[in-house]
Amino acid sequence: MRRTLASTAVLALGxxxxxxxxxxxxxxxxxxxxxxxxxATEEAGVDPAECVTDDMLLEPGVLTVGTDSPAYxxxxxxxxxxxxxxxxxxxxxxxxxxxxxxxxxxxxxxxxFNTSYAPGAKEFDFDINQISITPERAEVVDFSAGYxxxxxxxxxxxxxxxxxxxxxxxxxxxxxxxxxxxxxLTAIRxxxxxxxxPSVFEDTNAAKQALDNDQVDAILAxxxxxxxxxxxxxxxxxxxxxxxxxxxxQEEFGMLFEKGSPLVACVDAALAAMTxxxxxxxxxxxxxxxxxxxxxxx
Numbered sequence: 001m002r003r004t005l006a007s008t009a010v011l012a013l014g015x016x017x018x019x020x021x022x023x024x025x026x027x028x029x030x031x032x033x034x035x036x037x038x039x040a041t042e043e044a045g046v047d048p049a050e051c052v053t054d055d056m057l058l059e060p061g062v063l064t065v066g067t068d069s070p071a072y073x074x075x076x077x078x079x080x081x082x083x084x085x086x087x088x089x090x091x092x093x094x095x096x097x098x099x100x101x102x103x104x105x106x107x108x109x110x111x112x113f114n115t116s117y118a119p120g121a122k123e124f125d126f127d128i129n130q131i132s133i134t135p136e137r138a139e140v141v142d143f144s145a146g147y148x149x150x151x152x153x154x155x156x157x158x159x160x161x162x163x164x165x166x167x168x169x170x171x172x173x174x175x176x177x178x179x180x181x182x183x184x185l186t187a188i189r190x191x192x193x194x195x196x197x198p199s200v201f202e203d204t205n206a207a208k209q210a211l212d213n214d215q216v217d218a219i220l221a222x223x224x225x226x227x228x229x230x231x232x233x234x235x236x237x238x239x240x241x242x243x244x245x246x247x248x249x250q251e252e253f254g255m256l257f258e259k260g261s262p263l264v265a266c267v268d269a270a271l272a273a274m275t276x277x278x279x280x281x282x283x284x285x286x287x288x289x290x291x292x293x294x295x296x297x298x
Contacts, residue, residue: 048098048273051266058125063101065092066111066124066256072204073228074287075130081108087224087287088128091147094279095255098270114181117141122258126267130222132183133254141259144267146252147280152187153226153294154218154240157211162218165240168192168297174217175199177207184220187245208234224288241297 054060067088070079077085084093084103096106109124116127119140132150133143154171156162165171171192177199178184188198199216201207207219212234221229223242230237245251257264274280 046265046269048266048270049100051269052099052101052263056125056261056263056266058123059107061105063096063099063106064109064123064125065096065106066109066116066122066127067129068113068116069110070203070205071129072225073232074224082106085287087148087283088130090283090287091274091280092128094274094283095267095270098273099266113179116256119259125261125263126255126257128255130225130253131256133252134183137256142257142261142264143254144257144264145271146254147271148253148284148288150183150251150253151223151242152184152220152245153223153242154220154297155211155226155229155234155237156218156240157214157234158236158238160217162216163238163240165218166295166297168243171218171297175215176218176220177201177210177216178220179204179207183245183251184222187243188220191243191245204229211237223294227289239294241295243297 058064065081067076067081071081071086071089072079073086075086075088077083077089081089081092084090093103093106096103111124111127111129113129113131116129116131117137117140122141126144128147130148130150131137131143133146137143154162154165156165162171162174165174168191172194174194175196176188176192176194178188178201180200180202185198185200188194199207199210201210204221204225207216207221208229210216211219218240223239226239226242230239255267257267271280
């Protein structure tokens, strides 16, 4: 899809600032300091432009950023993280610029979602891939401050049992599915607790195909992804509703780092500055829309 198609599909749906998203998960943790805030970072006196040194990087003078492939809309456009289009690509390049890296000093590497939060050394400086900050994950990796507040969404085909659901209880009797390792799959198992074990798919494309083939009644994904699926990718599909997977705690996406990475403080400082001057909100408005009215499933 070209940027114009992605923008048209997403903008037709309005902003998601007050809503939230899907990041693949299983059972994992919160940022190394999930409670850190822009003001806290600024008070620490960290200047992102003066923060990064070569010994913090995988390769001196180069910022290596990881994400999965395919890289889905509206987070990336045309499955090409390098073009700066899509919410996460735009955020990554804005952070890089504030850290002092030019576009040609940013390189991308493929990182399968389910391996990104595994313990051990990383082949990237940070990974950006709709990864929810969870306490379990944060035990073995570090996270930046959240750059997007996420909500789960339910997608079904019009005229089916899935589309008729008006509550989480209604979903419990349906055939549900989600990508392996995601918070969406965890939400099905822990929050909805369906009578039938959920179908588990290798990626979102496989989940979409299963819905289209009537192998499941509904699939779960983060809200922006759900909007793109229903608006562009699966004709006749609808967003049934959205909900927060963890009662009383806002789910957030964070950039993921090797445990103990000193680069976290630098990225947090860049995100803090982007929040303060409105750049992060502007990027969200451009790629994830302005206003959205999706029923809350209770």
